[in-house]
Amino acid sequence: MTGADVLLLALGAVAVGSGVLVVTTDQLVRAGLYLVVCLGAVAGLYLVLTAELVAWVQVLIYVGAVVVLLLFAVMLTRAPIGRSPDLDRPGLPAVLIGGGAGLGLAALFADAFRWSAVELPAPGNAERIGTELFRAWVLPFEVLSVLLLAALVGAIIVSRPDIGSRS
Amino acid sequence: MRPVIPYVIGALLFGAGVYGVLRRRNAVLVLMAVELMLNAVNLILVTADTTVRATLPHGGQVFALFVIVLAAAEVGVGLAIVLQLYRLRASVAVDTVRLDAAPASELDEPRVIT
Numbered sequence: 027m028t029g030a031d032v033l034l035l036a037l038g039a040v041a042v043g044s045g046v047l048v049v050t051t052d053q054l055v056r057a058g059l060y061l062v063v064c065l066g067a068v069a070g071l072y073l074v075l076t077a078e079l080v081a082w083v084q085v086l087i088y089v090g091a092v093v094v095l096l097l098f099a100v101m102l103t104r105a106p107i108g109r110s111p112d113l114d115r116p117g118l119p120a121v122l123i124g125g126g127a128g129l130g131l132a133a134l135f136a137d138a139f140r141w142s143a144v145e146l147p148a149p150g151n152a153e154r155i156g157t158e159l160f161r162a163w164v165l166p167f168e169v170l171s172v173l174l175l176a177a178l179v180g181a182i183i184v185s186r187p188d189i190g191s192r193s
Numbered sequence: 194m195r196p197v198i199p200y201v202i203g204a205l206l207f208g209a210g211v212y213g214v215l216r217r218r219n220a221v222l223v224l225m226a227v228e229l230m231l232n233a234v235n236l237i238l239v240t241a242d243t244t245v246r247a248t249l250p251h252g253g254q255v256f257a258l259f260v261i262v263l264a265a266a267e268v269g270v271g272l273a274i275v276l277q278l279y280r281l282r283a284s285v286a287v288d289t290v291r292l293d294a295a296p297a298s299e300l301d302e303p304r305v306i307t
Contacts, residue, residue: 031194031198034194034198034199035198038202041202046209048225049210049217049225049226049229054219058225061225061229065228068206071202072239074194075194075199075242077239077257079258080235080254080257080258080261087261087264087265088228088232088261088264092228095269096224098272099224099272099275102276103285112218113222115216115217115218115288117216120211120212123212124209124210124213124215124216125212126208128204128208128209129204131204131207131208132201132208135204136200139195139196139197139244140197142196142197146243147243147250150251155251158255159255163255163259167259173266174266177267177269177270181269181270184273185276187277
């Protein structure tokens with residue numbers, strides 16, 4: 027157990043704990059705030075795994091933009107403040123499938139990697155990732171920019187019924 | 194660094210996300226659970242980047258960046274659909290949406306709840 031392992035375990039406990047709270051709490055706004063904690067802990071995990079650029083992009087886009095959008099949606103759909111008793115459906119199939127997927131994948135990984143150790147590679151800072159991105163992955167990068175534009179236009183058209191439907 | 198630790202964390206996060214997608218009735222909470230699943234996949238990609246020595250270095254981290262961009266696009270379109278659903282039905286409960294009887298005439302004239 028090195029220092030990195032201890033950090034990984036601590037941050038992972040925070041991430042999994044707040045992730046479980048996101049899907050079990052009965053207060054909508056708190057689910058969003060627990061999501062912030064979970065995504066922040068995952069960003070910390072990226073930092074320990076030497077993925078610096080991914081960690082900061084995670085903080086910027088997920089914690090900064092996606093969670094704010096989700097909280098806006100909570101407010102715009104007039105979600106009740108406080109406890110809402112009708113948030114959940116019957117839980118047995120969800121517990122079976124979700125628990126089965128999670129524990130099954132965890133057992134698979136544990137069996138595949140046992141307790142082996144690896145050396146951490148050179149940190150993925152902005153310079154290295156940028157070089158790699160614009161040398162080997164330029165075409166997917168450009169396709170993604172087109173996809174973002176399409177998603178933007180699609181979101182506008184979906185949310186404006188006067189230009190979306192042809193009645 | 195023991196790679197089994199972040200791998201197991203990613204698997205458990207994915208399981209929590211699957212549970213949330215199946216359990217929740219509120220569409221916004223379903224989107225949050227989808228975000229959890231995407232994060233689990235990102236964590237596994239970044240961990241694989243440290244354990245696999247590929248020909249192209251840092252492929253896993255580049256893929257994680259791509260998945261983050263896809264998640265941003267997904268949440269934008271998803272929230273537009275959720276808000277439109279709320280405008281039409283005044284409710285975002287996913288199990289009350291009837292998929293078998295598509296109300297074409299109803300969709301043409303959206304009932305705006307003020």
